[in-house]
Amino acid sequence: MDNAQTAGPVRIGLIVGSTRPGRRGGEVARWAAQVAQEHDAVRRGAATVAVVDLAEQALPLLDEPVPAMFGDYRNAHTLRWSDTVAGFDAFVFVTPEYNHSVPAALKNGIDYLYAEWNGKAAGVLTYGVQGGSRAGEHLRQILAEVRAVVVPTGVALTVFTDFDFSGADPGDPTAPGRIAPAAEREAGLDRMLTEIVDRSRERTSGGPLVGASGPDAAR
Numbered sequence: 076m077d078n079a080q081t082a083g084p085v086r087i088g089l090i091v092g093s094t095r096p097g098r099r100g101g102e103v104a105r106w107a108a109q110v111a112q113e114h115d116a117v118r119r120g121a122a123t124v125a126v127v128d129l130a131e132q133a134l135p136l137l138d139e140p141v142p143a144m145f146g147d148y149r150n151a152h153t154l155r156w157s158d159t160v161a162g163f164d165a166f167v168f169v170t171p172e173y174n175h176s177v178p179a180a181l182k183n184g185i186d187y188l189y190a191e192w193n194g195k196a197a198g199v200l201t202y203g204v205q206g207g208s209r210a211g212e213h214l215r216q217i218l219a220e221v222r223a224v225v226v227p228t229g230v231a232l233t234v235f236t237d238f239d240f241s242g243a244d245p246g247d248p249t250a251p252g253r254i255a256p257a258a259e260r261e262a263g264l265d266r267m268l269t270e271i272v273d274r275s276r277e278r279t280s281g282g283p284l285v286g287a288s289g290p291d292a293a294r
């Protein structure tokens with residue numbers, strides 16, 4: 076496993092945490108990728124951004140005999156997922172709220188690996204009927220356990236205010252709406268990306284990046 080962190084551009088993976096047909100997650104990730112492409116660090120070539128879709132990984136429910144922290148992977152799908160995640164220096168987790176937590180697919184995808192998350196900066200972008208903040212809080216706890224370093228700024232999109240349902244049948248529960256976030260959401264995502272790039276740079280230069288035992292663990 077070539078676990079990224081080089082002196083080159085900070086490679087940021089936008090992990091799409093929902094997998095269901097008709098999900099809003101794809102749209103949210105596309106919006107996030109667009110905002111990221113306009114970020115100063117990306118425009119300068121100091122960072123790159125790529126979408127990582129858990130639906131495409133099609134991971135079964137965790138079927139590794141050895142816990143991920145031992146790094147003794149047996150299955151081809153785990154090795155593939157490990158290579159994918161190891162290729163990034165940092166992450167933005169794009170997650171909806173499902174029953175006050177993260178989707179099972181996202182928890183499963185995180186549980187598969189360990190070293191591939193360690194010490195890397197992570198941002199939390201949630202969405203849900205109420206912004207997905209409870210999923211965000213769970214995700215912060217989960218990421219602390221795999222020693223990712225969650226940056227302070229989070230972004231929360233609310234389905235009924237950050238999506239546009241004009242023209243949709245109000246009685247249709249599958250209508251995804253079009254993403255139309257309030258301006259401050261974009262500003263928040265921009266700030267989150269700045270924090271991610273700064274933290275990743277501190278890691279490369281051996282600076283004061285703190286792990287799960289440091290003050291960030293409590294966020």
Ligand SMILES: Cc1cc2nc3c(=O)[nH]c(=O)nc-3n(C[C@H](O)[C@H](O)[C@H](O)COP(=O)(O)O)c2cc1C
Pocket residue numbers: 093094095097098099100101171172173174175176202203204205206207234
């Ligand atoms: C199984 C399930 C549980 C949900 N639970 C919550 C919830 O607890 N709180 C909330 O605000 N929204 C909840 N929602 C609404 C979702 O956050 C919203 O539909 C979001 O678009 C789902 O993400 P997805 O479209 O990418 O699957 C739930 C949706 C689903 C499918």
